[in-house]
Every structure is written in structure tokens, then in C-alpha cells.
Amino acid sequence: MLYFVLAALILYYWWESGVYKGRARQLATAHCRALELQLLDDGMVITGIRPARNAAGRLVLRRSYRFEFASTGDRRYRGAIVLDGMQLRSIELEPYKLSDSQV
Secondary structure: OHHHHHHHHHHHHHHHHHHHHHHHHHHHHHHHHHOOOEEOOOOOEEEEEEEEEOOOOOEEEEEEEEEEEEOOOOOOEEEEEEEEOOEEEEEEEOOOOOOHHHO
16 A cells, blocks of 8 residues: 555656646746747756745745757757746846847
């Protein structure tokens, strides 16, 4: 019985992680589009998870992800996104070269 409960918890965590990762990808894609950047590989790599308080003071899990983007297509740059629960906390982008259309 204990193994069944443990397996169920692992499956639930795995499924829930996919939901949050999808939300992070959605927010990063929208941010990149607004800046005329391209999110590369649709990849989100989780870099951290910890309990934290959100803006309303509620206890949530803060998840940090890393992703890569391009501005001119000749180089990859790194970005980071942090979610408090499902809410965006921050997006940071490495300094990047502007394309001619962005100038």
C-alpha cells in the first residue's frame, strides 16, 4: 500500500511539474515575441524549486527556469524566469545584440 501511495505522489508531482513548465514556456514565449526575440528549442530547464511567499503573502512554491533565445539568429543567449505558483515573478534576459528591425 505504501508503494502505491508513493508512486501516486511521484506521478502527481511529475504531472504538476509539466503544467508549471508549460506556463513558464507560455510566459517566456510571449515576452520574447513582444521584444522581437525568438525562444529557442521551446526548452525550459528547471533550476530551482523552493517554498516562498507570493505578493499576497501566501505560501507557494517558487520555481526557477532557464531558457535560451536569439535576437539575430547568430548566437544563443540565456534567459531566466521565476514563477510564484502560476504567477510570474520575474523574467531576466542576458544582454543581447539588437537586430536591424529592433533599432
